Amino acid sequence: MSSLKLLIYALLSEQSALLSIFGTQPVWQRVLFFGAAHLLASVLFSLLLTASFPKRFISSRKGLLGLFFSFNFFVPVFGALGTLLLLLYFKWFLKEAERTEFSNVPLPPFLAESADLGSGMGEGGAWSRLRTLDLPRELRLKALLSVGTSSGHNSSRLLQHATGDSDDEIRLLAFNLHERQEQKIQQTISAELHELKTAETPELKASVCRNLAFSYWEMVYSALAQDDLRDFFVEQAAKYAEQALQLDAKNPALLVLVARIYLQKRDYKLASETIQKALSEGADPLKVLPYQAELAFYERDFKTVRRLLKQDATIRFRPGIGPVAQFWGTC
16 A cells, blocks of 8 residues: 555544544444544554654664554544654655765775784783693793793793793794894894994994993893803993993983993992982983882882882883882882
8 A cells, every 4th residue: 555545544534533523423423433533543644654764763663653653543633743744754854865974084005014913912921821731732832922022031031931841842932932032132242243343433332332231231131141151241231331331421221221230240339329320311210210129128228119119100010020019019
């Protein structure tokens, strides 16, 4: 049945319901005829309005049909007039216009490097996987590879732990990654030593000596050298750091490195003096704060340790020093 026929039948039914009120029949007959005609008109109006309603707004057709029927049946005449107005709106005034708040955005240019995914595993996750022996080998190998892409003392400890693993494949991979890290730093040291021989200007010599000092210290910090070899690298780091300071005496990063070397040698007095000098030359106070706290601990000045560690609110979340700061924060 077309919408036009539904509309005509609905109008005729509603008209008949209205005319029955003013008839000469007994009251009960007029009420009965009005109810029947009005019921039919309400059903027809509801079907018509539901069919004309935009499909994108219809989630439950039965519920929508019941809503329109209640509106037409319990509001005689005015419900029908409201239905007609809604039909006019949906049929002639509501048009599919382009939404102005939406627009087409061109795709960004494709970059090959954007598809590269990082290893995406922190030290804590890698450590827990390597220590869990009943995990699948594939997961433990991924954790080990994730550690191998990073550097530092904690990653070196993880690699050393993995070299004693019961799985031959994991143990060999750990040895290989550990050797790669050492070779990478050794190659840097060799290149810098060769460049130092050909350096002519004081600025270039200072830069090369600074790189050598940090490279030798990286061997110590990453625990890639042990026992006597570690002492050798500490002395080499101190040697080139002093040479760099002779050419660039106000470099705060070098001064902090020298202070860390003095801490390694347990020369706490010179370490404290060097840290103060580094701060006076513009070193970041938050970066030297852990070394100041370490010095205060060796001097048994525990109040200063607690005070220093409370100065940086983010130090509790750093790897390595974080648990220490949390411990002193609860003491």
